[in-house]
Amino acid sequence: MSFKILIVDDDREIRKVTGIYLENEGYKVLKAENGEEALKIISEKKIDLVLLDIMMPGIDGIETCMKIRETNMMPIIFLSAKSEDLDKIQGLTSGADDYITKPFNAMELIARIKSQLRRYTRYSVVQNASKNIIEIGNLSINTDTREVAVGDKDVRLTPKEFDILELLARNKGMVFSIQKIYERVWKEEFYRSDNTIMVHITKIREKIEENPKKPIYIKTVWGVGYKI
Template structure:
């Protein structure tokens, strides 16, 4: 899917020039001539980046438009402004703008800035998503994306089933899981066999993550009920 970009400028010639440059690079482009139109389009579409001129007047000027976009969307906003005033406006509005491009601009200027900001935001989004998939309990970190476990900076080697048990308990902190429920969730078998499979796995996990396996701080036994973190 190509990145989708919104070009907001009161000058139809600028909109068309920017649109042509971007489309020639494979981007999908929509255009708006004022703030009200821009917000209406943004609410109906998902965009990856917005280019907006800083000379818009009317019921909703460019500052109000940018602030409303930032309140509802996470994406880079690039100012389009006269070369003589673009830097000043960009420096005055660091919480709104991610960069600026002076008008008139060349194809290379526009594409270089757009690609740079898209790359930065893509990396930022990837990092955020990785962070969402990390479970932390004290000094214990479980990374579900790469299925790795760390105590502090030291990696702990777990078998796939050991990892699944630890992830289940840590991802549901405070919830007690019976042996039967752990077996059902990890082994995918509702017909629990009354052997010590789960207990053996818990014991092995404790040996790997606990300083004192017989006095655990992570996986707690709730006698007669099950286990929890």
């Protein structure tokens, strides 16, 4: 299995050199020069681990880390020139799994990446063993009891709303057209003028999203459909 690692740093040379280290170890490497670009990549691709700089223009590493943690549980390792204990504590409490100070030793970086990926892979296996529970960020879906919760708040969905949410959640990252959702959930032929799916998606968002107008779970892929 070839893991995908995202390097997020505004220093082009660090992105280049770190990328070479990782590619030599057999990892697939993606790169972003700021937090905004990183969040876009993570929303579109499955990333297994993030190397994240703290001091960046725009959204800094701390805020980027917190936004990633809203919907993703992959390991995050901070790479930072800030070496004070307080900086490390702030980085780890924002949701990161590890913190390495620049300049770093390439062998140490690789060792820490392998350690985090081993831990994450074991965790994923345990999660997958319990197929009846789907967890995405603070969203929890129990497919046996058909119960949904966001954090510690229970959410009451209609049977069709639950079926749509389960379909998207079981296929995280996959885009489903309105027609495909309708035919999978209703098991009937779809009529182009039917706005049933849009109405149901709106209602689901009102129940599970903190801000339905800026959803973090059910995303619209314009002109294509919806995905989680």
